[in-house]
Amino acid sequence: MAITTLAELVEEASSRGVSIGAIVREREAEQSGRPEDDLDADMRERLGVMRSAVDRGLAGVRSRSGLTGGDGPRMASARMNGETICGEPFDSALAYALAVAEVNASMGRIVAAPTAGSCGVLPGVLLSVGERLCVDDLALVEALFAAGGVGAVIERSSTLSGAAAGCQAECGSAAAMASAAAVQLAGGSPEACASAVAIAFKGLLGLVCDPVAGLVEVPCIKRNATSVAVALAAADMALAGIRSVIPADEVIEAMGSIGRALPPSLRETALGGLAVTPTGKKVASGISVLGHGNCGLDV
Amino acid sequence: MRTVFNIIGPVMVGPSSSHTAGAVRIGLAARAIIGGQPSRAVITLYGSFATTYGGHGTDLALIAGLLGMSPDDERIPDARRLAAQSGLDVKFEVAEASPDIHPNTAKLELVGPFGATTSVVGSSIGGGSILITKIDHFEVDFSGESHAIVVAYRDQPGIIAKITSLLATEDVNIAAMRVSREAKHAKALAIIEVDQPVSDEARALISRIVGVDTAISLPPVSLA
Numbered sequence: 001m002a003i004t005t006l007a008e009l010v011e012e013a014s015s016r017g018v019s020i021g022a023i024v025r026e027r028e029a030e031q032s033g034r035p036e037d038d039l040d041a042d043m044r045e046r047l048g049v050m051r052s053a054v055d056r057g058l059a060g061v062r063s064r065s066g067l068t069g070g071d072g073p074r075m076a077s078a079r080m081n082g083e084t085i086c087g088e089p090f091d092s093a094l095a096y097a098l099a100v101a102e103v104n105a106s107m108g109r110i111v112a113a114p115t116a117g118s119c120g121v122l123p124g125v126l127l128s129v130g131e132r133l134c135v136d137d138l139a140l141v142e143a144l145f146a147a148g149g150v151g152a153v154i155e156r157s158s159t160l161s162g163a164a165a166g167c168q169a170e171c172g173s174a175a176a177m178a179s180a181a182a183v184q185l186a187g188g189s190p191e192a193c194a195s196a197v198a199i200a201f202k203g204l205l206g207l208v209c210d211p212v213a214g215l216v217e218v219p220c221i222k223r224n225a226t227s228v229a230v231a232l233a234a235a236d237m238a239l240a241g242i243r244s245v246i247p248a249d250e251v252i253e254a255m256g257s258i259g260r261a262l263p264p265s266l267r268e269t270a271l272g273g274l275a276v277t278p279t280g281k282k283v284a285s286g287i288s289v290l291g292h293g294n295c296g297l298d299v
Numbered sequence: 300m301r302t303v304f305n306i307i308g309p310v311m312v313g314p315s316s317s318h319t320a321g322a323v324r325i326g327l328a329a330r331a332i333i334g335g336q337p338s339r340a341v342i343t344l345y346g347s348f349a350t351t352y353g354g355h356g357t358d359l360a361l362i363a364g365l366l367g368m369s370p371d372d373e374r375i376p377d378a379r380r381l382a383a384q385s386g387l388d389v390k391f392e393v394a395e396a397s398p399d400i401h402p403n404t405a406k407l408e409l410v411g412p413f414g415a416t417t418s419v420v421g422s423s424i425g426g427g428s429i430l431i432t433k434i435d436h437f438e439v440d441f442s443g444e445s446h447a448i449v450v451a452y453r454d455q456p457g458i459i460a461k462i463t464s465l466l467a468t469e470d471v472n473i474a475a476m477r478v479s480r481e482a483k484h485a486k487a488l489a490i491i492e493v494d495q496p497v498s499d500e501a502r503a504l505i506s507r508i509v510g511v512d513t514a515i516s517l518p519p520v521s522l523a
Contacts, residue, residue: 028302028303032302042304043304046304046307046308046310063354064355064356064376065353104313104314105314106313106314107312107356108373109310109371110310110311110312111308111310112309112316112320113306113307115316116314117314117316148304151303151306152301160426163317213351214347214351215314215351215355216313216315217314217354
């Protein structure tokens with residue numbers, strides 16, 4: 001049967017004593033007619049793409065516009081030198097998220113999860129928490145299925161598109177998906193996973209999409225990292241037994257209705273917010289000159 | 300339900316599903332329509348494609364699609380050099396904004412492998428999904444997500460019936476179909492989206508129906 005609500009996923013997982021990820025994989029097998037081993041292999045491949053993107057970003061990349069790059073390595077080196085406040089796995093999560101988002105901006109290969117603009121959040125949380133807890137790849141794969149199930153619920157009852165509902169639909173959804181995955185990895189109950197989804201989303205509701213020059217760079221790359229922070233905070237609260245007063249499914253619906261209430265200028269059009277700050281506009285006019293100059297209109 | 304691999308995925312070259320991955324798919328669809336690698340392409344960019352193509356690599360993505368690369372091909376950033384190497388001459392033009400045109404639209408005027416010319420207009424409508432809206436003078440409307448067969452013919456009674464009955468004997472189920480024509484008894488085009496691939500034999504039989512000029516079988520421009 002198709003995935004409908006988080007409540008329904010939690011109920012089935014709890015009553016059968018399995019993880020949300022296991023239920024999502026089973027449903028995918030049912031819907032696609034493919035054996036679960038094949039699905040695991042496909043998901044493992046995506047995990048590999050995430051790891052390669054982290055490695056590539058930490059080695060240092062530059063975006064095609066020249067506007068961004070190098071923050072992943074910067075964060076990683078601050079972590080190595082003990083110059084940060086929070087420590088592990090938080091610092092690694094930030095470094096990985098920045099690294100993957102920078103690889104995306106540099107036209108590198110990433111897993112859109114759920115979108116290209118928010119592609120750093122899930123690898124940031126999943127890989128850093130995985131290292132911290134020393135889990136094997138199969139557990140990470142099952143956590144990715146859990147994240148995918150949460151994303152499927154969001155897409156069904158709301159949206160995953162920044163153009164439709166702002167950044168809350170992209171980085172917000174990614175954080176909600178990632179926090180459920182983290183709770184599952186840490187051995188939390190399906191109910192705790194749903195609480196993490198609700199708490200993470202509540203921290204990011206209303207987040208607008210206002211990309212400078214219309215590019216997936218400013219503020220997108222750093223928003224991937226700050227969304228990681230929200231995801232980890234929500235996961236720890238959920239693991240501590242803190243429950244959301246508003247159930248996750250209702251929070252997800254609220255995200256959709258907030259998105260519809262956002263003016264178009266704050267939904268990926270680059271006509272509002274940071275995009276029209278004096279610096280945002282200056283950067284945009286610089287880029288369009290640079291963009292045309294660099295690329296040339298003829299081969 | 301969409302597959303969970305479209306939520307954790309697709310694997311793609313960044314930075315934007317609409318401006319990069321979708322643009323590759325438009326290029327791929329155009330390549331399929333012209334029937335192979337074009338030797339020349341004049342690509343006009345509209346709306347947001349026109350203003351942000353540089354930072355999003357939309358130009359590289361369109362070329363990559365014409366070269367037959369998929370959206371996760373790591374050679375996409377190198378597409379201009381690869382095009383020059385493989386004898387594809389590309390020129391870009393930027394159009395004035397128009398309210399009638401979807402903001403993420405490209406028109407590709409192509410010279411095909413055997414010298415035929417075709418013009419294809421496609422829009423990237425979000426999340427990497429595309430819509431091909433025009434082939435030559437014909438308004439069309441297909442997503443490239445399923446198998447399709449494109450039949451150019453001379454407008455006359457009975458042609459569609461012959462095509463569809465041929466597909467029926469091949470056990471090919473029609474999912475959607477759109478027919479348009481330049482004028483009564485003039486050139487016409489049918490886009491038939493189907494659930495199963497159309498075999499080479501069936502395509503050849505369709506192309507031999509009296510009144511049919513060409514029949515092209517298009518594979519899906521994969522979203523996975």
